[in-house]
Amino acid sequence: MSDLSPQDRLKLAVAQAAIDYIKPKLEPDTIVGIGTGSTAAFFIDLLAPLKGLFDGTVASSEASAEQLKGHGISVYDLNAVDNVAVYVDGADETNAQLELIKGGGAALTREKIITAVADEFVCIADESKWVDTLGAFPLPVEVIPMARAHVARELVKLGGDPVYRDGVVTDNGNHILDVHGLHIHNPKSLERAINGIVGVVTNGLFADRPADVLLLGTENGVKTFTARA
Numbered sequence: 001m002s003d004l005s006p007q008d009r010l011k012l013a014v015a016q017a018a019i020d021y022i023k024p025k026l027e028p029d030t031i032v033g034i035g036t037g038s039t040a041a042f043f044i045d046l047l048a049p050l051k052g053l054f055d056g057t058v059a060s061s062e063a064s065a066e067q068l069k070g071h072g073i074s075v076y077d078l079n080a081v082d083n084v085a086v087y088v089d090g091a092d093e094t095n096a097q098l099e100l101i102k103g104g105g106a107a108l109t110r111e112k113i114i115t116a117v118a119d120e121f122v123c124i125a126d127e128s129k130w131v132d133t134l135g136a137f138p139l140p141v142e143v144i145p146m147a148r149a150h151v152a153r154e155l156v157k158l159g160g161d162p163v164y165r166d167g168v169v170t171d172n173g174n175h176i177l178d179v180h181g182l183h184i185h186n187p188k189s190l191e192r193a194i195n196g197i198v199g200v201v202t203n204g205l206f207a208d209r210p211a212d213v214l215l216l217g218t219e220n221g222v223k224t225f226t227a228r229a
């Protein structure tokens with residue numbers, strides 16, 4: 001691990017912190033929700049030695065599912081499970097309310113679905129993801145391909161500058177528009193407004209259902225934040 005970049009060291013630290021956080025909660029019938037991205041990938045590797053302590057997982061992307069299966073960890077279809085005890089995933093931005101921007105890896109829709117099902121959402125992120133106001137990271141919006149131009153025009157009306165993520169097809173067979181130029185002062189309202197555009201599958205704002213816990217990796221150690229009621 002000595003060749004890790006400083007940022008990757010923080011990602012590894014928060015992945016370990018997530019392991020420490022969930023381990024006491026694991027039961028033989030526990031289903032763990034697994035996110036997508038480089039931070040989640042560290043978490044999957046650290047979860048592997050614990051696979052005898054819980055039933056299995058649901059994954060928010062084909063990439064994470066493959067990584068899990070490579071470790072011999074069971075991956076279930078979400079429709080086949082009754083309950084997801086905890087969901088662990090990274091983020092592209094977080095604010096102090098634990099409202100997030102996600103989807104830099106194009107996995108936002110499956111991530112949001114598992115988030116909706118999970119009893120608890122634990123976000124793991126390095127300190128570069130912490131912002132006062134969401135929006136410096138372009139907001140990903142997953143769209144039905146035939147609606148891409150229509151959705152882009154509607155996003156301009158909402159004040160954004162949408163850019164087609166050329167060549168990217170999501171695990172659901174859809175396209176991504178990355179919306180630049182947003183200063184998101186009311187994340188819940190914007191999340192709903194964008195999801196109301198015909199042709200949008202979902203957008204990468206996680207504000208209606210923010211994280212419950214944020215484990216933030218800093219040079220001074222991992223800091224734990226919990227959502228305010």
Ligand SMILES: O=C[C@H](O)[C@H](O)[C@H](O)COP(=O)(O)O
Nearest residue numbers: 037038039090103104105107
């Ligand atoms: O679609 C991807 C996800 O939302 C990721 O959780 C997010 O992009 C953060 O990824 P990373 O941990 O690689 O920074």
